[in-house]
Amino acid sequence: MSNNGINTLVSLTVNPDAILGMNKYHVDEQNAHIELIENADLEEFLKLVRACPAALYRVAESGAKSFDHAGCLECGTCRILCADTIIKKWELPQAGMGVEFRYG
């Protein structure tokens, strides 16, 4: 287990839940356009924790991993990093779904 990654999450001064608050989304509750494999390797998962600009990949202090597709900015960074490891599915959101940039 990487202390580096866990410590990282402890030392945050920004609330990852708050950063997307101003964005406009049409959230697809039925279908997740990104899916991870079960029991994803922590080292691989931590790469996504660090790289995802929407902070969708989280590791709790207990060590529990979580991912929520709802705030996705559809950049594809996680696809580049982990398409051949822990990301099982990476698709574009279905018609009319996902982020809608008002500024871009």
Add this chain to the structure above:
Amino acid sequence: MQEYDFDIIVVGSGCSGAVAAYVAASAGKSVLVIERGAFAGAKNMTGGRIYSHALKEVFPDFENEAPLGRKITHERISLMTADANTTLEYSGASLAQEGRNSYSVLHAPFNRWLAEQAEAAGAEYIYGIAVEALAKDATEKVIGVTAGGDTITAQVTIIADGANSLLSAQATKAPLPKANEMAVGIKEVLELSPDAIESRFLCSEGEGAAWLFVGDCTKGHTGGGFVYTNNDSLSLGLVVTIADIAESSTPIYQMLEDFKNHPSIAPLVKGAKVVEHSGHMVSEGGYRTVPEYVGDGCLIAGDAAMLCMNLGYMVRGMDLAVASGKMAAEAACEAIDKEDTSKSGLAAYKEKMEASFVMQDLKTFQKWPHFMDGWKRLFKTYPLLAQEVFTSLFTVDGTPAKPLVKRLMPSIRRVGILNLLKDLRGALKAL
């Protein structure tokens, strides 16, 4: 001969796709654009600024018509440490000169305007649906796309689906970019009054600044920070090579927060309200990572073809996108007129690109991305060196001062004179 639904299908209505559609529709071709956003720009993000030369070729009067931000008349580049910032500023009449100038833009309004031009020229648009796959015939030639479960056919398909292209691999077997060839961009748009922008960035009315940073903004990782002034907002963000951020002890969204709180940035954004938080990939590999961009029945343009140049002091993508979209459309129209839209029939796109600034500039700077990626001193050592040099230059503490050279030598020795010379030589060779 096979019947097609359209002469040309364009996938994506960003800078390259919309321009391709405009040029092809203006030449009398039937064009369908499939844009997955609810409107053009809804899924797109830029730093960003556009160098206007390529746009002017397509829309000579764009300066009076397009929703642009500010004309950039101030260029600033900074070496940033945790508590200091060394900045070089250039402002001069050449920056504002027609044909050489640049403007800050936001994609939601700007891409929307580009799409309106294409629609006015006769291109048809479908919004809100993503293209799932390219449609191919028995010979593997691309004959259109599958979107929303339907197959729509065209003589030529122009793939302009951006940096995270899901179609380039199907078109020309373009490989999935590696994590050291792509960067992740994170950006916030911060609302600020025009008066505050002009006084904080020392700009005349309607004019603006572009400001790039290296060093502590990315905690020494390969990448940098940026601030662009829009009309009544700032675009502020970071770009970090994906392979680097994946090993960082600070996640990128915390880096952005720290950047905003840096003593040199905080006064610029004081009181500004965050109105959007966005992310987007940037191709960083330069010429050597541009995939094959001519296929059988299809062409790849813009970010989908990895057409981007990050030189550290300057970032260009949109002018390459606009020019590639124009050339792709011209080549597609010629191929359709000659009734040969095979790979060899479409080869004029490659010839045009090779003869233009797009591939020539990428070629000129092809060593730079690899040099910069391996040049850790740029992101860690040199910002500190600058801080030490200017601290010794600008501070007085009452102890008898030593001559300047004696004060500076310890800092320079720490980096190593040979390293300094080697880096200077390497950078000059790559630029």
